[in-house]
Amino acid sequence: MARDNINDILVFLAVARERSFTRAAAKLGMTQSALSHIIRGLESRLGVRLLTRTTRSVSPTEAGERLLQNVAPRLEEIEAEITAISDLGDKPAGTVRITAIDHTVDTVLWPRIAPLLREYPDLNVEISSEYRLVDIAAESYDIGVRHGDQVEKDMIAVRLTADVPMLIVAAPSYLAQRAAPTTLQELLRHNCIVLRLPSSGGTYAWELLDQGKPVEARVRGQAMFTSVYPMLDAALAGCGLAFLPESMVAEHIHAGRLTAVMRDCCPAFAGLHAFYPSRRNSSRALALVIEAIRYKE
Incomplete structure (x- = not known):
């Protein structure tokens, strides 16, 4: 196969995974028209349609799905081997891709990663802030971050x-x-600041305790957001009750800008964990990042 075909397949894989020319173009740093031209050229050379395009979405055809399922893993294996070879050099190099929510990026990941980048100038880190539950293997992320009870076995x-x-x-x-x-029944009558879950499109039910037993409170309110920082801003503005990490609100409570209620009903969630597939364990770049961000008591 010509080398150009391999590059074009990588472009196809980005579009197929993102299900969007717009998102794939942003990820690859290319224009949508350039992506469309590359896909059309690849389809012409292969003699099959790889993508079904509508005004609202893009999805792989049967041939495109076969390319996605069978060729993508082999290209990832090649990339992993190239990374392993580069790791034999004196200076750790390569890009580590991470997905986590914005609050975790700001308070946990970036403060620990920034010194590492200054120490290793050939090491690159790409961090994506999003709230959906990402399949890191399918979307070629090296590291995901979730609470411990959400990590796949x-x-x-x-x-x-x-x-x-x-x-x-x-x-x-x-x-x-x-x-x-003071009770869950009273809470449900209050104006609460709601988090919409991008993965399901539904709203997050507050995971609380009722006399020590886990319950889900399906709260309602006038304000709904898809990330925690606007929820904090809405709470500070007096728009209602918000359910947020203590680390995010502690300084505002101390300053009198916020008041905590129903403390006995609020649990501690399982600690945040970085997770990654075992097949990526050979990368020195990944090992350096993991060591930098791991919890040190």
């Missing part, structure tokens, strides 16, 4: 934090208008 998991205490908080201005809830 076939992954290698490395603890990043101690358990994560959660709190229900509201601004004094909100509590001045409505009495603070």
Whole structure:
């Protein structure tokens, strides 16, 4: 196969995985028109359609799905071997791709990774902030970050934090208008700041405790967001109750900008863990990043 075909297949794989020319173009740093031209050329040379295009979506055809399922793993194996060979050099090099939510990136990952990049100038890290549950193997990420109880059993998991205490908080201005809830029944009548889950499209049910037993509170409210920072801003503005990590709200509680309620109903979530497939364990770049971000008591 001509070398150009391999490069074009890599472009196809990006489009097929993203199910979008727009997202694939952004990831590859190319224009959508350039991507379309490459895909059309590849389809012409192979003599088959690889993608079904509509006004709203892009999906692989039967031939495209076969290419995605059978060729992509082989290209990943080649990439892994090339990485392993480069690791034999004196300076660790390569790119480590990580997916995590924005708050974790800001408070856990970046403070630990930044010194590593200064020490190893040939090491690159690409961090994607998103809330959906990413299939890191399918989307070619090296590391994912989730709470310990969310990590698949076939992954290698490395603890990043101690358990994560959660709190229900509201601004004094909100509590001045409505009495603070003391029971789950009262909580459900309050204006709560809701998190929409991008993976399912549904809303997050607050995972609380009722007399020590786990319960899910399906709260409602006027404000709904897809990330935690706007939820914090809405709580500070007096828009309602928010369920957030204690580390995120502690300084605001201390300063009197927020008040914690129903503390006995708030659990500590399992600590954050980095996880990755065992087949990527040979990379020195990955090993350096894992060592830098792991939890040190």
